[in-house]
Amino acid sequence: MLFSDYHTHPRAHRTQRYTQALLQPWVDAARKVELSDIAFTDHDRFREGVDFDEIDRLREQNPGLKIRAGIELDNDPASSAIGRKWIEQNWDRLDCVLGSVHFFDRADQMFDTVPAGAVQFEGHNIDDLYADYFRRVREIAASGLIDCLAHLDLIKIHGHRPSAEIGSIVVETLELIRARNLAVELSTAGWRKPVNELYPSDQVIELARVKGIPFTTASDAHSYAQLGDGFDRLAEKMSILGVREVCVYTNHKRETRTVA
Numbered sequence: 325m326l327f328s329d330y331h332t333h334p335r336a337h338r339t340q341r342y343t344q345a346l347l348q349p350w351v352d353a354a355r356k357v358e359l360s361d362i363a364f365t366d367h368d369r370f371r372e373g374v375d376f377d378e379i380d381r382l383r384e385q386n387p388g389l390k391i392r393a394g395i396e397l398d399n400d401p402a403s404s405a406i407g408r409k410w411i412e413q414n415w416d417r418l419d420c421v422l423g424s425v426h427f428f429d430r431a432d433q434m435f436d437t438v439p440a441g442a443v444q445f446e447g448h449n450i451d452d453l454y455a456d457y458f459r460r461v462r463e464i465a466a467s468g469l470i471d472c473l474a475h476l477d478l479i480k481i482h483g484h485r486p487s488a489e490i491g492s493i494v495v496e497t498l499e500l501i502r503a504r505n506l507a508v509e510l511s512t513a514g515w516r517k518p519v520n521e522l523y524p525s526d527q528v529i530e531l532a533r534v535k536g537i538p539f540t541t542a543s544d545a546h547s548y549a550q551l552g553d554g555f556d557r558l559a560e561k562m563s564i565l566g567v568r569e570v571c572v573y574t575n576h577k578r579e580t581r582t583v584a
């Protein structure tokens with residue numbers, strides 16, 4: 325039974341600040357789908373809406389649920405420099421920081437926008453794009469500011485596949501993730517996207533597992549109705565792949581829990 329969802333966006337793409345009215349429905353939804361540990365991880369470009377005092381109040385009012393404060397740091401050319409600074413300043417109040425790559429060279433559009441972002445793949449050598457993408461992932465992984473990599477193989481979102489075997493493409497990145505003692509999330513969001521595949525793929529999970537890289541479970545919910553989305557299917561997948569542990573974070577300190 326999966327119990328934790330470590331990638332959620334209470335603000336989605338709106339500009340509201342954190343309030344009890346915004347956050348309590350997430351707690352109620354978590355209870356409904358029997359989650360006992362959730363992390364709020366809005367994008368760092370929306371950091372101004374994150375209110376740690378409101379999260380504390382929410383914790384006081386909902387003592388049965390672990391509520392983690394997080395953020396999703398990406399490589400946005402416009403905002404990530406300020407985002408990194410914000411994470412440094414608020415490090416002690418954050419439980420878990422996700423690291424993501426959403427941008428190639430275009431500053432005005434995330435390549436994972438569906439369907440518009442697919443245009444950024446047109447006319448490009450897909451192998452080169454994969455190499456470029458994972459180089460950017462390693463940059464985030466080496467930043468010293470993250471605990472866990474989000475949607476590690478997001479580059480496949482529109483269905484583009486490299487010609488080389490994925491293992492040879494990700495090995496350097498997985499070695500860095502292990503050396504940095506970071507986790508990788510298993511994200512059901514990929515099942516809702518054109519690629520229709522878990523992030524990361526079975527082969528990447530297997531390679532990460534063999535290296536001893538720990539995993540979190542995540543939906544990347546942009547609405548509380550998506551909390552724990554696809555977790556029954558994920559639990560099945562994990563048992564097939566021999567992943568029997570997930571990790572949770574308290575103030576960046578990782579603990580492992582058995583799930584099967």
Ligand SMILES: [Zn+2]
Nearest residue numbers: 396424474475
């Ligand atoms: Zn993301």
Ligand SMILES: [Zn+2]
Nearest residue numbers: 331333396544
């Ligand atoms: Zn996200």
